[in-house]
Amino acid sequence: MILVNGEFRDYIEIADRGFQYGDGLFETIAVVGGKPAFWHQHWQRLQSGCRCLNIPLPNPEILFSEAKNLCRQADKGVLKIIVTRGAGGRGYRQPNDIVPNRVLSLHPFPDYPDSYKEKGITARFCTTRLGLNTVLAGIKHLNRLEQVLARAEWTDPAIQEGIMLDNNAHVIEGTMTNLFYAKNDTLYTSAIVQAGIAGVMRHIILSLSSSRGLPAVEHLYSINELLSADEIFVCNSIIGIWPVNRIADTDYPVGPKTKLIQQWLGGYNQEM
Amino acid sequence: MILVNGEFRDYIEIADRGFQYGDGLFETIAVVGGKPAFWHQHWQRLQSGCRCLNIPLPNPEILFSEAKNLCRQADKGVLKIIVTRGAGGRGYRQPNDIVPNRVLSLHPFPDYPDSYKEKGITARFCTTRLGLNTVLAGIKHLNRLEQVLARAEWTDPAIQEGIMLDNNAHVIEGTMTNLFYAKNDTLYTSAIVQAGIAGVMRHIILSLSSSRGLPAVEHLYSINELLSADEIFVCNSIIGIWPVNRIADTDYPVGPKTKLIQQWLGGYNQEM
Numbered sequence: 001m002i003l004v005n006g007e008f009r010d011y012i013e014i015a016d017r018g019f020q021y022g023d024g025l026f027e028t029i030a031v032v033g034g035k036p037a038f039w040h041q042h043w044q045r046l047q048s049g050c051r052c053l054n055i056p057l058p059n060p061e062i063l064f065s066e067a068k069n070l071c072r073q074a075d076k077g078v079l080k081i082i083v084t085r086g087a088g089g090r091g092y093r094q095p096n097d098i099v100p101n102r103v104l105s106l107h108p109f110p111d112y113p114d115s116y117k118e119k120g121i122t123a124r125f126c127t128t129r130l131g132l133n134t135v136l137a138g139i140k141h142l143n144r145l146e147q148v149l150a151r152a153e154w155t156d157p158a159i160q161e162g163i164m165l166d167n168n169a170h171v172i173e174g175t176m177t178n179l180f181y182a183k184n185d186t187l188y189t190s191a192i193v194q195a196g197i198a199g200v201m202r203h204i205i206l207s208l209s210s211s212r213g214l215p216a217v218e219h220l221y222s223i224n225e226l227l228s229a230d231e232i233f234v235c236n237s238i239i240g241i242w243p244v245n246r247i248a249d250t251d252y253p254v255g256p257k258t259k260l261i262q263q264w265l266g267g268y269n270q271e272m
Numbered sequence: 273m274i275l276v277n278g279e280f281r282d283y284i285e286i287a288d289r290g291f292q293y294g295d296g297l298f299e300t301i302a303v304v305g306g307k308p309a310f311w312h313q314h315w316q317r318l319q320s321g322c323r324c325l326n327i328p329l330p331n332p333e334i335l336f337s338e339a340k341n342l343c344r345q346a347d348k349g350v351l352k353i354i355v356t357r358g359a360g361g362r363g364y365r366q367p368n369d370i371v372p373n374r375v376l377s378l379h380p381f382p383d384y385p386d387s388y389k390e391k392g393i394t395a396r397f398c399t400t401r402l403g404l405n406t407v408l409a410g411i412k413h414l415n416r417l418e419q420v421l422a423r424a425e426w427t428d429p430a431i432q433e434g435i436m437l438d439n440n441a442h443v444i445e446g447t448m449t450n451l452f453y454a455k456n457d458t459l460y461t462s463a464i465v466q467a468g469i470a471g472v473m474r475h476i477i478l479s480l481s482s483s484r485g486l487p488a489v490e491h492l493y494s495i496n497e498l499l500s501a502d503e504i505f506v507c508n509s510i511i512g513i514w515p516v517n518r519i520a521d522t523d524y525p526v527g528p529k530t531k532l533i534q535q536w537l538g539g540y541n542q543e544m
Contacts, residue, residue: 002286004286010285010286010287011283011284011285011286012283012284012286012291013282013283014274014276014282014283014284014354014375014377015282016291017420018291019284019288019290019291019354019414020298020354020414020416021294021414021415021416021417021419021420022293022294022414022415022416022417023416023417023420026292028362053417053420053421054424078362080362082286082291082292085420090300090350090352090377090379091382091423091448092416092419092420092422092423092447092448093423093424094420094423094424103286105286105362107361107362110363128405128407129404129405130403131402131403131404131405131439132401132403132404132439133400133401133403133418133439135400135421136417136418136421141417142291142292142293142294142417143293143294143415143416143417144292144293144294144295144364144415145293145294145295145325145408145413145414145415146405146408147293147364148289148293148295148325148357148364148366149325149407149408150364151363151364151365151366152326152365152366167403167404167405167439175364176363176364
């Protein structure tokens with residue numbers, strides 16, 4: 001079920017700059033009980049992405065109303081929103097009169113076993129690196145070939161996520177998740193300054209940690225720092241939190257910090 | 273006029289991975305005398321891009337036949353070919369049964385004054401940098417936000433092209449062109465190893481230089497090396513060669529090497 005600028009259809013003009021250049025943004029939102037979860041946070045990120053790319057913001061009331069109407073069709077699912085700069089002539093230069101396109105689509109919830117969040121997953125390191133770009137870092141734009149190539153590196157179904165480094169060999173994130181680790185009494189995640197997506201679930205976890213007294217540090221770190229962690233987990237808006245119990249032939253427990261944060265997200269994760 | 277998989281239509285499915293992730297490739301081809309110019313070279317590059325992204329190749333006879341049929345509609349114009357990985361589920365993982373989409377569109381030839389190729393253009397340096405990715409370097413893929421952002425840096429119509437550096441401050445290319453300079457008796461252009469597009473016109477110029485005894489060097493170079501050049505020019509399949517007569521407050525002549533290579537391209541440029 002797809003809404004394009006408020007109209008039910010499943011196609012977009014060839015001239016759309018999202019198709020031509022990846023000139024746009026997206027949000028992937030969990031649908032829980034027929035409603036878009038963490039709408040406010042997704043809307044905030046979409047806004048900051050639009051500002052960054054200088055794409056006019058969709059009308060928030062219309063967007064929310066369309067999102068609610070679609071989500072009503074599914075108790076549990078995934079809502080994807082794409083906002084592009086709209087149709088423009090051939091060439092990178094932006095048209096003077098930008099009319100953005102907005103696309104909302106409803107998808108089934110992915111069929112992940114419960115064991116992923118309870119017992120954890122196996123991750124690997126990808127060889128595909130994330131390029132550095134301080135302007136694009138953080139925003140969830142439509143240029144995702146790096147993630148596509150990274151995800152194509154493995155087909156083994158026993159591996160659930162691939163961890164990506166940037167061109168400076170800093171550990172940044174999973175192909176579809178943000179990455180955290182805990183060491184001693186502190187939580188760590190990559191600083192999103194030159195590469196990576198500032199995920200909504202990452203933001204929620206950092207906010208919860210801050211308000212509940214768990215020290216959390218955003219910094220740039222190496223593979224060795226990651227591997228010396230006590231606990232590791234990945235997160236996104238759809239899966240919530242998955243502990244990483246194995247990476248690079250090293251086992252990690254589903255540790256107390258990971259469980260604590262899963263509890264904090266409690267109702268949310270249970271409904272997932 | 274647009275052909276999608278051989279059918280006249282101007283839209284693509286929302287589920288197409290070109291739209292979702294920029295998961296595809298493109299070629300921009302000059303139409304000269306109702307025919308696609310340098311077809312062989314464009315096809316070669318499309319092939320190498322498909323291999324790099326692991327997208328099944330379009331059938332070459334069908335693609336060429338469609339291209340010829342479209343080009344017949346215009347004595348002079350631009351043919352754009354987009355090949356995407358086709359429709360795939362939500363998520364970066366590639367579907368097992370890939371059915372690529374091919375889109376051919378015919379556009380008017382851009383209205384550039386003759387003075388650009390005769391007297392040269394003014395260029396500027398862009399602040400938007402090209403990220404480094406050894407796998408993606410060279411290929412003309414659909415992730416073009418860096419070029420979109422770079423092209424959005426200026427609106428002054430007196431400036432015709434912006435020159436982009438990579439994250440290591442090497443001079444790589446223009447937003448829509450490759451860049452050459454001549455110094456003493458040698459031609460130089462950026463090595464396309466970590467960033468940049470290996471343009472068809474760049475390839476033709478390097479081949480001509482090699483076969484006609486003009487030493488040509490592909491290397492990574494700094495702004496200072498560029499600015500110390502005797503001559504500078506930009507090139508692509510549509511414009512041929514434009515001398516750069518001004519950049520960073522420095523003037524450059526339309527020099528003998530530039531004119532020589534323009535002559536080599538002779539018939540081609542005249543027909544442009």
